[in-house]
Amino acid sequence: MAQLIVYYAHPGHKHSHVNRFMARAAARVSDITFVDLYADYPRFDIDVDVEQQRLLEHDVILFQFPVFWYSSPSIIKEWQDLVLEHGFAYGKDGDKLTGKHMLLAVTGAGPEDAYTHQGYQNFPLRTFLTPLEQTARLCGMYFTAPYVLYGALRAPEAGLTEPHVDGYRRLLEAIRDDRYDFEAAENMDVTGFDNLPIKMEG
Amino acid sequence: MSEFLMLAFLFLVAGVIAVPIASRLGLGSVLGYLLAGIAIGPLLQMLHVDVVSIQHFAEFGVVMMLFLVGLELEPKMLWAMRTRLLGLGGLQVGLTAAATMGIAMAFGQPWSVALAVGLVLSLSSTAIVLQTLNEKGLMKCDGGQSSFSVLLFQDIAVIPMLAFIPLLALPELTDVAVTQVANHAGNEVEHASLSLVERLNGWQTALVTVGAIALVVVGGTYLTRPIFRFIAMARLRELFTAFALLLVIGIALLMTTVGLSPALGTFLAGVVLANSEYRHELESDIDPFKGLLLGLFFITVGAAIRFDLLAANLTGVLAMTCGLIGLKALVLYILSRVFNISGSDRWLFTLGLAQAGEFGFVLLSFTVANSVIPTALADQLLLVVTLSMLLTPLLFITYDKLIAPRFSESQTQESDKIDESGKVIIAGHGRVGGIANRILLSAGFKTVVLDYQSEQLELLRAFGIKAYFGDAMRPDLLHSAGIEEAKVLVIAIDERESITELVRYVSDNYPKVYIVARATDRHHVYELWAAGARDIIRETFDSSLRIGRSALQALGVHPYDAERQVRGFVLNDQQHMRGVADIYDPDIPPHENRDYVSKSKEYLERTEQMMQGNSAAFGSRIDRGWVPPTLEDLEAEEESGTENVGKKK
Numbered sequence: 001m002a003q004l005i006v007y008y009a010h011p012g013h014k015h016s017h018v019n020r021f022m023a024r025a026a027a028r029v030s031d032i033t034f035v036d037l038y039a040d041y042p043r044f045d046i047d048v049d050v051e052q053q054r055l056l057e058h059d060v061i062l063f064q065f066p067v068f069w070y071s072s073p074s075i076i077k078e079w080q081d082l083v084l085e086h087g088f089a090y091g092k093d094g095d096k097l098t099g100k101h102m103l104l105a106v107t108g109a110g111p112e113d114a115y116t117h118q119g120y121q122n123f124p125l126r127t128f129l130t131p132l133e134q135t136a137r138l139c140g141m142y143f144t145a146p147y148v149l150y151g152a153l154r155a156p157e158a159g160l161t162e163p164h165v166d167g168y169r170r171l172l173e174a175i176r177d178d179r180y181d182f183e184a185a186e187n188m189d190v191t192g193f194d195n196l197p198i199k200m201e202g
Numbered sequence: 203m204s205e206f207l208m209l210a211f212l213f214l215v216a217g218v219i220a221v222p223i224a225s226r227l228g229l230g231s232v233l234g235y236l237l238a239g240i241a242i243g244p245l246l247q248m249l250h251v252d253v254v255s256i257q258h259f260a261e262f263g264v265v266m267m268l269f270l271v272g273l274e275l276e277p278k279m280l281w282a283m284r285t286r287l288l289g290l291g292g293l294q295v296g297l298t299a300a301a302t303m304g305i306a307m308a309f310g311q312p313w314s315v316a317l318a319v320g321l322v323l324s325l326s327s328t329a330i331v332l333q334t335l336n337e338k339g340l341m342k343c344d345g346g347q348s349s350f351s352v353l354l355f356q357d358i359a360v361i362p363m364l365a366f367i368p369l370l371a372l373p374e375l376t377d378v379a380v381t382q383v384a385n386h387a388g389n390e391v392e393h394a395s396l397s398l399v400e401r402l403n404g405w406q407t408a409l410v411t412v413g414a415i416a417l418v419v420v421g422g423t424y425l426t427r428p429i430f431r432f433i434a435m436a437r438l439r440e441l442f443t444a445f446a447l448l449l450v451i452g453i454a455l456l457m458t459t460v461g462l463s464p465a466l467g468t469f470l471a472g473v474v475l476a477n478s479e480y481r482h483e484l485e486s487d488i489d490p491f492k493g494l495l496l497g498l499f500f501i502t503v504g505a506a507i508r509f510d511l512l513a514a515n516l517t518g519v520l521a522m523t524c525g526l527i528g529l530k531a532l533v534l535y536i537l538s539r540v541f542n543i544s545g546s547d548r549w550l551f552t553l554g555l556a557q558a559g560e561f562g563f564v565l566l567s568f569t570v571a572n573s574v575i576p577t578a579l580a581d582q583l584l585l586v587v588t589l590s591m592l593l594t595p596l597l598f599i600t601y602d603k604l605i606a607p608r609f610s611e612s613q614t615q616e617s618d619k620i621d622e623s624g625k626v627i628i629a630g631h632g633r634v635g636g637i638a639n640r641i642l643l644s645a646g647f648k649t650v651v652l653d654y655q656s657e658q659l660e661l662l663r664a665f666g667i668k669a670y671f672g673d674a675m676r677p678d679l680l681h682s683a684g685i686e687e688a689k690v691l692v693i694a695i696d697e698r699e700s701i702t703e704l705v706r707y708v709s710d711n712y713p714k715v716y717i718v719a720r721a722t723d724r725h726h727v728y729e730l731w732a733a734g735a736r737d738i739i740r741e742t743f744d745s746s747l748r749i750g751r752s753a754l755q756a757l758g759v760h761p762y763d764a765e766r767q768v769r770g771f772v773l774n775d776q777q778h779m780r781g782v783a784d785i786y787d788p789d790i791p792p793h794e795n796r797d798y799v800s801k802s803k804e805y806l807e808r809t810e811q812m813m814q815g816n817s818a819a820f821g822s823r824i825d826r827g828w829v830p831p832t833l834e835d836l837e838a839e840e841e842s843g844t845e846n847v848g849k850k851k
Contacts, residue, residue: 045769048826081828091835138839 004175005033005058009065009073013038018107018152018161019066025169026064032176033058037075044078051083056096060175061141063132064105064168066152070128080135089139098140101182103175104129105168107152115150125150126189144185147171148192167193174198209251216242217497228602230337232330233595235497239504246505254563257502261560262454263495264329266488268357268465269450271332271350272472273481274341280473283351290348290541291355294555297533298324305529311579314370318574319583321363322566323526327559328353328465329496330594335554338602345547348538349554357465360561367565368572407460414460418453418467422474427660430480430671434654439673446487479659482652482670486678499560507588511581519582523589527597531556546601546609553597553605557590625650627683628692629674629704631658634720634741635694639667650683675700677707685712693719702729709734727779728786747772778805 008023010016027034033054041047055061065072083089088096108115108125115125126133129146136143149155149164174180174196184197191197216238224234246253280287299320306316331349332341340346426449433441450468457467475481512519531552538548566584569575575583626642628635631653642649651669653659662669672679674695685691691708693701705719719735721727730738747768754764782805785797792798831839 082826085826086831086835090839091831092838094835094838 003058062103102136104146112150145188148190235500236504239501243505260499266492269468272469286351326555345550482682483672485682549605557594558587562587630695706733
């Protein structure tokens with residue numbers, strides 16, 4: 001059984017269309033750790049010791065957030081700046097995270113075809129996530145295909161909220177039960193609720 | 203004098219012994235009082251005590267109870283209840299009276315006697331039912347509200363009944379009486395009362411009656427406030443109690459003189475005052491008197507049972523009692539179907555109101571006096587009324603044990619709803635509580651504010667804030683403010699000792715209530731911690747931090763560094779306080795508490811090191827971060843980049 005921690009970050013969760021339902025589902029999955037970053041640190045006063053201890057105790061670190069301005073909500077950046085210290089996450093003797101997995105579960109406002117070189121966002125979604133991807137790599141962590149919902153603002157009327165939230169729950173449970181196929185995910189660009197690489201047995 | 207003391211002693215002993223036992227056995231206080239009455243009945247008879255006249259005195263408890271019920275009921279709510287009040291109440295009285303009359307006639311009673319019996323037995327016991335509903339917290343549910351509507355209608359209907367019953371002795375007026383009963387079932391409250399006065403004293407009295415009601419409404423609206431302000435000047439708690447009693451007794455007296463029901467009058471006064479800031483104060487002042495008088499009333503009911511008569515016709519009386527309860531329950535059940543009272547509420551309504559009531563006693567003696575019902579029959583009916591009241595607690599137990607559990611699922615959902623609404627009580631609305639209240643209100647939460655400075659309260663009222671006059675230290679006031687259902691209690695009063703006492707009382711008695719407590723200083727924090735508070739805010743701490751931060755910035759420290767410096771200080775201080783909170787003992791002066799002194803010293807040393815710039819000694823959480831990597835880190839980083847860890851295979 002893998003130790004999974006979910007970091008949820010959404011400063012405007014009251015107005016969220018999808019993320020707050022995902023968070024609620026994640027909080028209900030048993031035997032994983034769920035952290036609402038904005039609830040734990042409403043004043044951005046991140047406790048480095050607590051966070052590093054959390055990282056040590058888990059094998060899979062999952063960040064769930066809506067993409068804001070082609071990046072994460074700011075608390076995740078603050079968290080990175082403070083928690084991923086040299087001597088802990090990288091640099092001399094900074095091997096505490098080596099071999100762990102970093103995973104993202106993100107929602108994008110625009111439709112899927114916007115995130116192409118021809119679309120109005122000009123780049124594939126993965127491009128915007130490269131800072132986190134390289135952060136993981138520098139810390140010796142595996143970084144595999146993020147779990148993505150495009151067109152999140154229209155998800156409720158398109159009837160996509162429910163299947164996406166349910167897929168999220170299945171994803172978390174699969175990771176917990178060692179049924180998530182990280183190798184298959186490695187070869188995918190992004191995953192969605194309809195193509196999650198989940199194995200029958202661990 | 204000694205006789206009075208003896209009597210009081212006897213009643214009090216009976217109550218104090220019987221009620222806790224009854225409550226312990228889950229029988230409720232009412233049955234406890236009734237049994238106490240039965241137990242001391244023979245003794246009272248030996249002492250030649252006039253139980254019935256005591257009972258009439260104790261009936262004043264019902265008047266007080268209706269005042270309290272009125273206080274809980276805003277005019278808006280009363281208006282919303284009008285259909286149930288008139289429809290449900292009117293039909294209950296009408297149908298029960300008619301059915302009872304029919305049965306009595308079938309047993310060979312003349313129709314005028316039968317009608318009088320029907321009217322007498324159609325009433326239920328306001329005292330028992332409301333007391334029990336309150337005790338079980340069922341007043342707010344649909345069944346409780348419907349029961350209350352019916353009881354209120356009955357209380358009002360007693361007045362016209364008192365007017366018609368004498369007419370039943372005169373055969374030529376009987377047709378009028380029957381139509382009158384039917385009319386009153388659907389009539390407006392005032393109208394019904396008016397017609398009575400009209401008949402007796404002419405239309406001028408009608409004006410007097412309207413005047414009396416107007417006086418209650420207008421006086422309640424405009425006069426109580428200045429009077430309360432006047433009384434508050436004396437700063438004596440008992441004066442409020444005296445005034446509250448004066449208010450209730452005065453209105454009852456006024457209503458009796460103009461021929462209206464005192465219960466109705468005080469009820470109206472209660473409704474008028476339901477929006478007042480003095481509501482909770484009035485409630486907690488009257489409540490003990492109401493409780494004692496009702497208790498006395500129940501004891502007298504028990505004591506007045508004539509066992510000799512009962513033994514003489516045991517089966518007859520028992521059959522009549524059971525028949526009456528069955529009949530009343532049947533009518534109530536049918537009405538609950540018509541008025542869509544469903545689930546457990548239906549059974550609460552059906553079983554709760556199936557007895558005859560205390561007004562039956564009044565009406566029975568009245569019918570005998572007016573030679574409507576023969577004395578022998580009246581005596582038997584008296585037994586039936588008493589027995590049916592005695593059986594009521596058993597019906598409530600039946601409801602509790604057999605019926606409510608079957609519907610318990612839907613009820614837990616209801617209690618969840620209440621949780622969500624999240625009621626907050628704010629004790630003290632000065633510089634501290636006022637701001638907390640504004641924040642809570644702006645976030646859309648419902649707050650109840652308690653304060654005892656009437657000028658301030660009036661100001662709040664002007665801004666539409668719900669504020670009540672009273673000393674939050676009084677448990678009864680907290681109770682009437684709804685501490686049982688409150689989610690959070692904000693204690694923002696000024697006096698240090700009072701804060702501690704309030705924290706101790708609430709955390710001991712209502713452990714589910716989350717307490718946010720104001721502390722005057724560090725040692726007070728430890729006291730509050732020991733008293734059970736876990737969310738303790740020093741009243742000047744946060745502003746002092748800001749002062750310190752401002753000064754740092756003025757000295758040229760970069761604002762963000764100043765901010766982090768302050769955060770570091772807070773962390774250190776909190777650690778320190780948490781470390782010694784359990785060691786601190788309010789009963790030992792700090793300097794004599796050896797553990798406390800040594801622990802404090804330890805923290806002081808750390809603070810000193812911090813002041814000398816040895817930042818590793820404390821608050822590493824703040825000083826860390828944004829410290830650039832060393833050259834060694836850089837080398838390690840370059841190396842790892844070539845290792846391909848975590849890269850795509």
